[in-house]
Amino acid sequence: MMGTLPYAMAISGTAPSALTMILGLIVFVGGLALLTQLIRYIAERRAATRPSVHLEPPNASWRSRVHPGQICWASLQFTDRPGWKDRPCLVIRTHEQGVEVLKITSKNKSHRYECIQIPTRSWDKRAQEDSWLDLGESYFIWDQAVRRVAGSCDAATWHQVMRRHRTGYVYIANSTDGK
Incomplete structure (x- = not known):
């Protein structure tokens, strides 16, 4: 069994459950979407106050x-x-x-x-x-x-x-x- 798990999981001795992996992925994607919206908001604010x-x-x-x-x-x-x-x-x-x-x-x-x-x-x-x-x-x-x-x-x-x-x-x- 040790040979089939990735190295990090083999050391800790436990494998994350599917639910934990899905939740982690959701949090990651949500954080990425939030960061993208924040960057877009900042860019729009700067453009509105920058001469062109x-x-x-x-x-x-x-x-x-x-x-x-x-x-x-x-x-x-x-x-x-x-x-x-x-x-x-x-x-x-x-x-x-x-x-x-x-x-x-x-x-x-x-x-x-x-x-x-x-x-x-x-x-x-x-x-x-x-x-x-x-x-x-x-x-x-x-x-x-x-x-x-x-x-x-x-x-x-x-x-x-x-x-x-x-x-x-x-x-x-x-x-x-x-x-």
């Missing part, structure tokens, strides 16, 4: 702000040294108190995979050549850093931007005032 990206602003007050697709001049911090620089940038997401932008530079970046050429003359009359838009990393800036709106991005460039980045207005969906 939307195609339209939450209310009319946002329409007067800089919006996705606009090119603006803004004060951006240098990434490699201390200090700030006024530079053109493309707004990809508008938040409650700031925007996310992509940097635009006049320096030729054709050798970089994440940079694309962007027509410049429609928003910068002094431009002699097209500029370069860095699609790699976006930067959050506060509304106060935006100096002025220069114009809008052309459709072909904006299409390429939308393929790489989620664009739109960032707010909590169930909020009526955009906060």
